[in-house]
Amino acid sequence: xxxxxxxxxxxxxxxxxxxxxxxxxxxxxxxxxxxxxxxxxxxxxxxxxxxxxxxxxxxxxxxxxxxxxxxxxxxxxxxxxxxxxxxxxxxxxxxxxxxxxxxxxxxxxxxxxxxxxxxxxxxxxxxxxxxxxxxxxxxxxxxxxxxxxxxxxxxxxxxxxxxxxxxxxxxxxxxxxxxxxxxxxxxxxxxxxxxxxxxxxxxxxxxxxxxxxxxxxxxxxxxxxxxxxxxxxxxxxxxxxxxxxxxxxxxxxxxxxxxxxxxxxxxxxxxxxxxxxxxxxxxxxxxxxxxxxxxxxxxxxxxxxxxxxxxxxxxxxxxxxxxxxxxxxxxxxxxxxxxxxxxxxxxxxxxxxxxxxxxxxxxxxxxxxxxxxxxxxxxxxxxxxxxxxxxxxxxxxxxxxxxxxxxxxxxxxxxxxxxxx
Numbered sequence: 579x580x581x582x583x584x585x586x587x588x589x590x591x592x593x594x595x596x597x598x599x600x601x602x603x604x605x606x607x608x609x610x611x612x613x614x615x616x617x618x619x620x621x622x623x624x625x626x627x628x629x630x631x632x633x634x635x636x637x638x639x640x641x642x643x644x645x646x647x648x649x650x651x652x653x654x655x656x657x658x659x660x661x662x663x664x665x666x667x668x669x670x671x672x673x674x675x676x677x678x679x680x681x682x683x684x685x686x687x688x689x690x691x692x693x694x695x696x697x698x699x700x701x702x703x704x705x706x707x708x709x710x711x712x713x714x715x716x717x718x719x720x721x722x723x724x725x726x727x728x729x730x731x732x733x734x735x736x737x738x739x740x741x742x743x744x745x746x747x748x749x750x751x752x753x754x755x756x757x758x759x760x761x762x763x764x765x766x767x768x769x770x771x772x773x774x775x776x777x778x779x780x781x782x783x784x785x786x787x788x789x790x791x792x793x794x795x796x797x798x799x800x801x802x803x804x805x806x807x808x809x810x811x812x813x814x815x816x817x818x819x820x821x822x823x824x825x826x827x828x829x830x831x832x833x834x835x836x837x838x839x840x841x842x843x844x845x846x847x848x849x850x851x852x853x854x855x856x857x858x859x860x861x862x863x864x865x866x867x868x869x870x871x872x873x874x875x876x877x878x879x880x881x882x883x884x885x886x887x888x889x890x891x892x893x894x895x896x897x898x899x900x901x902x903x904x905x906x907x908x909x910x911x912x913x914x915x916x917x918x919x920x921x922x923x924x925x926x927x928x929x930x931x932x933x934x935x936x937x938x939x940x941x942x943x944x945x946x947x948x949x950x951x952x953x954x955x956x957x958x959x960x961x962x963x964x965x966x967x968x969x970x971x972x973x974x975x976x977x978x979x980x981x982x983x984x985x986x987x988x989x990x991x992x993x994x995x996x997x998x999x
Contacts, residue, residue, distance in 0.1 A: 643796030
């Protein structure tokens with residue numbers, strides 16, 4: 579699945595959302611014309627239609643340290659920059675969650691790691707621009723862009739007590755003293771990320787079509803960090819769990835996976851076995867490499883208890899190099915297109931199902947409310963009709979009495995005329 583096809587899948591998703599939102603608006607207009615719902619419910623329908631139109635798929639990449647998550651994101655979305663857009667490679671790792679979304683003008687905003695920021699969630703802090711350090715990006719200036727983006731790797735040494743106020747350091751553990759101090763920082767101090775969060779905004783067709791990407795810090799990249807990657811993943815709609823072909827599914831990977839299962843259902847996750855190029859052995863036949871890859875896929879699916887179609891083997895490095903050098907054979911061999919297919923065929927339909935189910939639940943509640951209002955109105959009309967029938971009967975007797983009275987008056991007038999004559 580090349581980029582245009584991925585854009586097409588997201589655009590189809592956007593078209594479906596637009597049709598669904600139009601349906602909700604029709605229900606709202608019908609209810610308004612017939613005065614079937616209270617104003618609060620009408621407002622909820624209007625908000626629902628707007629939310630459906632504006633819905634985006636938030637896709638989080640998470641996994642252990644040094645699994646190649648940033649390189650994978652570069653290969654998927656940023657190869658058109660003609661260089662490694664996000665910092666990746668040996669000795670380089672993302673230290674804070676980076677949310678990547680579409681915008682007409684490129685920029686990156688950093689949220690400092692400080693106590694005041696820890697008392698609010700990220701969505702609330704996005705509404706307070708003065709809390710962020712904002713850096714405009716000129717993507718044509720590669721040197722300055724790379725310098726700005728490399729700040730996502732920055733760390734700082736802080737006293738242990740301060741790290742704990744940030745919620746970034748576990749309790750003292752005599753069995754694992756490396757988690758409570760940093761040799762490079764000194765006794766009683768630990769190394770933490772300089773930033774709590776980063777917002778990267780770039781013009782991009784895939785992102786504009788309805789995707790938001792979150793690049794998380796490598797889990798366990800710093801002993802003092804407390805699941806920053808998983809915290810960022812909790813707000814995502816779907817996740818891609820990145821493993822290493824050179825390590826397979828480690829015990830640490832299994833622990834992280836079990837933690838993530840509470841966040842997403844298994845069907846909303848893909849598993850990527852990265853760095854498959856490391857399995858290539860020029861001495862062994864090609865069939866041996868294919869067998870190794872198949873063994874990795876089957877083993878990962880079995881140990882993580884997912885369907886085989888949710889596990890993809892790739893080499894992000896080969897995919898990025900192939901796309902940078904426009905070597906189509908290299909790109910196909912990398913497996914990156916299999917991952918793009920999985921995003922389009924598994925994750926997007928799962929998000930669509932979620933929106934459909936939630937919308938159906940709300941509309942069913944609205945229909946029940948409308949039926950209740952209509953039944954009340956029907957009962958009121960029946961009562962009014964009964965009152966009218968009673969009034970009609972009473973009015974009929976009164977009319978006869980009036981006619982009789984009128985006749986008596988006329989007779990009396992005739993008698994008076996006779997008497998007066």
